[in-house]
Amino acid sequence: MLAKRFNPGSVYREPELKGYRLLPMRFTRLDSSRYVVSTIVGEYRVVTRDVIESLVTHRLAPGSDAYDDFKSGHFIRDADSNIAPELLALKYRTKLSRVSQFTGLHMFVVTLRCDHTCQYCQVSRQTKDRVAFDMSDAVARHAVDLVFESPSRALKIEFQGGEPLLNFERIKSIVELAEARNRQEKRDLQFVIASNLSLLSDEILEFCELHNIYFSTSLDGPASLHNRNRPRPGRNSYELTVTGIEKIRCHLGVDRVSALMTTTEASLPHVRQIIDEYVGQGFRSIFLRPLSPYGFAARSGHFARYDSERWLEFFKEGLEYILDINRKGYALAETYSAIVLRKMLTPQNPGYVDLQSPAGMGISGVVYNYDGDVYASDEARMLAEMGDKTFRLGNVLQDDYRAIFLSDALLDPLEASVAESVPICADCAFVPYCGADPVYHHATQGDAVGRRLTSGFCHRNIGIFRHLITLMEDSPKDREVLLRWGFGSHRRA
């Protein structure tokens, strides 16, 4: 009876006997004995080179576990699985959907003035000259017009500085202008103030509550490290920041303030204390960021003081500590790992500017400087402060949307640096998780495409990808936590 109702399993294996075709894939060494092989959309397997050779030379045995695994992951297709290219295309399109959305993040530098003298800061000015370094009403109005020229459904306006709260009147006028405009546009409009919180007042909090404004602040670690990195009169930056975080949480809500840390040479021996500080302040995520090579940071020698290898040690030690904290019951995500894991494990693209190909500059975010100059990214404006205006796209008072976003300063480096066509990247199994960073490579190698064998960006990112995949493969207890980050379930907890 059973035999009549069901075909024997071998019937379903018959198409496999006709052989298989390869689908696009790349492979890269993981360690001394293993390789990562990934599809065009980033699904990966960890195998030995013998297996890759068998796969590529069509010696995989039909019916074997390896055959079924590669078939289900769209590394191969046979007469039974001709839908694979269409499914891959659907995932590929999902990954690239942010490109067609175009610019969602619009950064407004409302002033360069600042009350801090951070050693790594590229742009701030110690001055009371409001005319010279504050954004004018005319610049703000033209910039808001450009924001709404973007086709993106979701628009985020982020206020930066200097210390943007030093020009809070301009923030108010831009928020009110954008909201008035949005009553017709009906976009998903969000505001963020990136501030050290030293000037936070009740008046500011009331306005932010009324207009649903978020805060992003800097917290470099415990008081001694934070105050060393971020000097200000009174040497009390840490105390003011922590007090500000508390005020925002009480007044606006716990989720309305996030914090970023910047790594300096002084931070390197203290990753555990930095993480403890974030846990102590009740944060559920920490972003272990590398020091950027731009502006004053490069000029003052801080970038050269430690290389990407040393930073990777810092990162790995920190990640191990964070995973341990998670195992003990406190949910804390490392933001960069979560972004990478989401790219590895899902068809989604988290939209992080530095890990985009085509590059995120201009496409994901754009900067309107206090003087009306438009830059392709925050790093591009930092470079401009060093006198290199390669990535200046135009000026809001003189150029329209088309002139700015179709400028050679944007399109040439975007086109040249698409990672999938860059030597070495084109063959790299990690390219679906990585990105192009033309501004970084221009700043460090004098060429927007850059040379990957000596690129700090490449070395650092490949080190992170290898480390995360190794943990996923070799450490079941870590894999459990990393899967939560990748699928975003830590945010819903």
Place this chain on the structure above:
Amino acid sequence: MTDINFSLVIDSRIFSLEVIQKAAYRCSDIAVFDFAILDSHSIKVTATPKSSITIELTELKAHFNNELLEQNLRHLIAEETKTERDLILAYAFSNTKLLG
């Protein structure tokens, strides 16, 4: 006298010039490469370690040979999947305004 470089004569029916050049590029942070076409099937590759790099010639040779094998596998994948790659990209960008 110690050799300062090594030379290999490679049969281009086994490894194409493109594969050889890609393998050399992958090693270009540690060595300088020269190429010469000897006849229709023979390509001579000479590798000289960079002065700033300390590496035994045997180690460099093993490294380069390993790269040749890997680049050859990549070449086989690229050749066989060209149609699929074009097909996937065409599907991916259909129904968008990006294809005219």
